[in-house]
Amino acid sequence: MEIHLDTMRKSEQIAFELRDIYEQYGYRKFRMAKFEEYDFYQANRDFVGSGQILAFTGINGKLMALKPDVTMSIVKNTRATLEAPEKAYYTESVYRASLEAGEFREITQIGVEFIGEVTLYTQSELVSLALKSLACLDKNYILDISHMGMLTGLLNELALPGGGKRAILSCVEKKNQHELAALIESFGINGACKPALLKLAALCGPLKSSLKELEPFVLNEQMREAFNELCALSSIFEDVSALRLDFSITGASHYYNGLMLRGYIASLPRALLVGGRYDPLLKRMGKPELQAMGYAIHFDEIERYLTPPVAFEYDAVVLYDEKTDPALTHKIVEALVSLGNRVYAGKTKPPRAERAKVYDASEKTLREVLP
């Protein structure tokens, strides 16, 4: 059967292409129920974005939730071990509060999760899949990466209260150098930490050259490990200009601990690919022996920004009347469909058939179209 990709909605086309890519790399489709028990999300509600969950009472009186997140369900159900990891992808609807809409919205997410032992190769595979995914969406794309080990390693050097660390991270996330400088001053941060903080906040550029700039500011073992992981990626993706380093990408340290990913395409005003390494989430969910990394692509706004699909058109029209033998019409239609045509059979020519070839349902036509 021929598949007409051009008349699918763009998100359907992309989902189709991404599925193909993920399966080629050994990721298997993960299916799950639409609902989970509300309590399941309650303990980790800030992991699911806004933290608001659409809940309802189930038939047996239990409080249930419409799934706000897929990753947690995969973690809960995984049978992965360090030796036999789980490589999963999904195309699912999730239900989250939208600040813009002021209401809950159904959002289609496509994502990839790796649960097991996250090696350097695993990280490079996920970076590669993220790059390929973005390339399916737009020819102008950028994948920014950062590393939580670099940020937390530096913050651990500073004797600051929790609120102080949060304020510093917030400035790094916003690329707000002027307020970061004021915070450094007010907290009395001196020595090597001061230029290192300012450098992390300012860095944003190609991976290789940015790492070179960063190296003098690596201050401790945790930062060194993170730096080495980034260098390993840099050597694998040396020629990929779309892969860049940007430490404004952060995540909550009780969920994320390693490489972070954020993907952009020029036609969308915000990041649409978001992910990273999330070993702490597994620990919180009772699987401390496992490691994990993944990302999700949010499709909620994408339709508006991507090229609209080609309008549906028929390739062939088969016209019949009351006197025509239906078996003959059936044979002609089947023959045309088997040749890859989109066929309309009826008594009159339909709209959207301007370029379609028109056939009479006759023995002559059957001889003409039979393969």
Place this chain on the structure above:
Amino acid sequence: MSLDYLDIALPKGRLGDKVYKLFASVGYDCKGLLEDSRKLIFQDDNTRVRYFLIKPSDVAVYVERGAADVGVVGKDILLETEPRVYELQDLKLGRCALCVAAQNGYEEEYGSMLRVATKYPNVAREYYRKQDRDIEIIKLNGSIELAPIIGLTDVIVDIVETGTTLKENGLSVYREIAPCSARLIANETSYKFKQARIEELIKKLSEVL
């Protein structure tokens, strides 16, 4: 997003005029922008810059949604709306402060719920949340200073520039919440794809600020 032009959202009014003069002084001029007209878009094909004149409180919305690459907005509005944008530079124009103000001689009564009149409900809520203070917010859109005078509220949370309006109405600053000024902001995606142009703008502005 047009990759050729740098789209700049300017706040309409006095602050916008000052910001435009600053931008023009470092090479981002656009003919006709300061002339008296009702036009809202100005484009200069030499500098490859396009200006949009926007209501000050909407600038961050245009930038967050990618309708403009960069924009200039007051810190008070950034604190109130918390848009998902990069805050790249303090332009040091339009300096003022977000303050709690009350009638002269006011002493806060901790035994009862505090009534607060403001255009900045999120800022006020966050400020008093940090103090574990129970408050009732009365959202007003103008003439905020009137509220404590006629007993509608105990205090107001508003921006104070020179303090003249407060003084003329028998009010004074009770606590300062945050200093404010005009900030250069950028859309996340625009920053990625037009980084060189945006950084060039920041560099040129830094040289004159």
